[in-house]
Amino acid sequence: MPEPSTKLPTGLGVIFWVSASWIVLLVLLALFADVLPIRDPEALGIITREVEPFERPGWNAWFGSDGQGKDLFANVVHGARPALVLGLTVTLLAASIGTVLGVLAGYFRGRVDTIVMAGTDVALAFPAIVLLLAVRASLGNSMWVFIFIFTVLGIAPYTRIVRGATLGLAEREFVKAARAMGASGFRIITREILPNVVLSVLSFAFIGFALVIAAEGSLAFIGLSLDRTTWGQLIDDGRPELVDHAYLTLIPASVMFITILAFNFVGDGVGGAAAIREVSTVRRHRVGPLPDAHNVSGASSGDQRLVLDVRELTTDLVTGRGVVHAVDNVSFQVRAGEALALVGESGCGKTMMIRSILGTFPVAGVDRSGRIDVDGTDMLRADDNTRLRTLGIDIGTIPQNPLTALNPVRRIDAQIMEPMTLHGGLTAAEARARALDLLEQVGIPDPTSRLRSYPHQLSGGMRQRVMIALALANNPRLVLADEPTTALDVTVQDQIMRLLTDLRAGSDMAMVLVTHDLAVVEGFTDRIAVMYAGQIVETGPTARVLADPQHQYTRALIRSIPDLRLDPHSRLATIPGAPPSLLDPPPGCRFAARCPVADSRCRSELPSVTEVGDDHSYTCWHPAETTVEVARGR
């Protein structure tokens, strides 16, 4: 088993902290420039005799001096003051005003929105230099003038960001819930919406801050400077000496550049923290050693060919909270033509099992060991080309939500034909003919015109039929269906399950159906594997497991299927509690904490696999006696 990683990322990364330190250092220097042992920036070296004119950077004058012997270091430090004051004031003003306008526009929409958005459009279209020249000509070049102009121009981006975020949040259920509780508009804005947009605003504020500093520098460079020494002015002053004394320009320019970069990095860090809370930044994909040889050569066990052969598979995910043991020592086989149901509650590892086969994970750090053979290809160790070929041709997948799985801006024909031309080696004409054929097979009426439609023009059931057609495009040997009917209506669910059964009839295509609902597997699958907390706890022929479940968890799952024969208001059977965290699964039987018959042995000792004949096995210390009351059917 691979050694789980114990070193977890700090989250924000080194660049963020270096950038933040630079900003803090800058702020401290600007604040205490008068008390620190720094020369007077206006003192002329030719008079004080402390600094030579055009002294090169060195121990005496760190950043050198200009033609009059003014200390450049002192000037850069003092120049940080107007940069920071201007940046901070403008950012605070523009961000506050922009946030208020954006929230109002996004929340109330209608006329408020029209007016606010028209205002931002005007502000963005306004020629900034003309405004600056005009205001400067009449009001002078004081700090206030610059603050006023930059604020007026800076409001629009904040308004747009906040309006967009608010539009999205206003549709969220927690905002609807607040409205349903009778919260006033003001309360909803301040309690529900603002806290959720504040981090995006903050993130942009750092970038806006940098923009202000850069803008001031650019303006000084063309002579539109403030009434005091700024970095922009220092760069401008050094310009005539660029050839002989390049440091006079390069040093203030570098300081300004690093500062702008630092603000951007901090802004990105804050923005990232808003979006990502738990995903780690560890990039790793490790595969453990092969399991024992006697287990591996099982590719031809039994009378029929194994399409999927999973042996001692363990998948660990490295997340920000620790290592999640998503799949723990799981083995199962699916023969050609067979349908296997993978059943269990959310968080039991079903989806991670499927992702382990596909090699797609929600986090970047993954350790897998064991073996997954798909039609003879070792999916953990094969090279990328072989693996992708197997994924493209031998495996078809049917997702839970067909709407998000289809590309909304591409027509159905393009999406169905792509795998056929990409992996199947068909020409466009052949692929189109096959696509038509497939749509007909999956029961889509008028397939010729449906091929030309976009996903949103189809109903949920039709979209899922398209997904099935897509999955079947290359005649896969194995279809992986992850809760294919959960997002669909009841009548459609029945149709889709029947369709999947009909399509497989007579072919040797195998299927793995992942579902949390035991009720849908009967009649549609041959075998069941019940998963709990990352392990398979019972497996056997579907009818047999449903009629005579051995593991206490399987029994509990079957009992929780709604029973239409019960009188209204009768007490429903439940499984108390919830599955254990896979960060630190309990020793012994993982179901023990929720099991009605668990004893001390269950809590300490992992149950061994018990075979009850006919391919039926379970891992439970207290299997059910032969039960009849849970076996019911139509």
Added chain:
Amino acid sequence: MAGSGTAHLRDGETVLSVQNLVMEFRSRRNRTVQAVSDVSFDLTPGETLGLVGESGCGKTTIGQATMQLETPTAGTVMFNGRDLTRLSGAPLRRARRGMQMIFQDPVSSLNPRRRVHDLVRENLDIWPSDLHTDGDLLVSEALEAVGIDAAASADRHAHEFSGGQCQRICIARALVNARPAKVAWGRGALSDEPSVLILDEPVSALDVSVQAQILNLLEDLKDGYGLSMVFISHDLAVVKNISDRIMVMYLGKVCEVAPSSELYDMPAHPYTRALLASIPRHGLDLPPAAELIHGEPPSPLDPPSGCRFRTRCPNATERCTNEEPELRAVRGDHFVACHHPHTPVPVNVTGIPT
């Protein structure tokens, strides 16, 4: 299915009465989506009404229009003696306090940036003048009542809980200013306490095993707090157990209204039968679903004339195209809007024969 008609409304005391509700949305190119077309229902004290239908039947819109989260195009919503459709702003919010809503996605129903204690306290903070006792105590009581450890969870955020736990927290939030009903119904003046809970697919996002936990909890709370409930769901299997009465909807219209057990034993509307036959392992005496319903649901932009289910109905005739069926009684408290109901219409018809 027309379902226009009010034959199924009752004369006695009702806590909520929605009449002739119409909800239309403007779509692009000036077309009108007919989401809800002339639907009526009522709720008696302590009753649970199951509102069942598939996507596009208008069940969610009815919930939102009843709460006035969407303003109905036409119709009345009588709650505690007041027509909510005639109110707006603060008077509406005040009049509606006795009605609370639970949404489908429990995790996104809780503001991710707020802590559980504050989330549950929200209802008390919105109406501080109503508060006669210690608010924090009420929050703890509400959390304990739904099976959440108040002390351990108060400072945590929604994402630290499972879907089932989040739904419990949402229920606690809805009931935080409710006092357990020691007295029977008829408290009259206490209109500010929640008495009606509108649940929009409250268990659809949850595992089957957790669904049962929440349904049991709702059943307990209903008795404990003396609530009436409108339980909206697409799944007839879930609704049967919790409902006293069930209303089946299709494409903005009512198909059938019946007491819970009767609807399952003697479904009269072809669509109800199709819905029941689609439930896996239903164990009822019904032909396969494929024989009871075919084709695709029509667009609510252009619903079929006459009975809206006729395009998918195996029993449809010419009459179904020309004439919209009215809701009428097939027996006692069992109403159906169909020209060719499965159950023969008995002699004691109280509705209007068409």
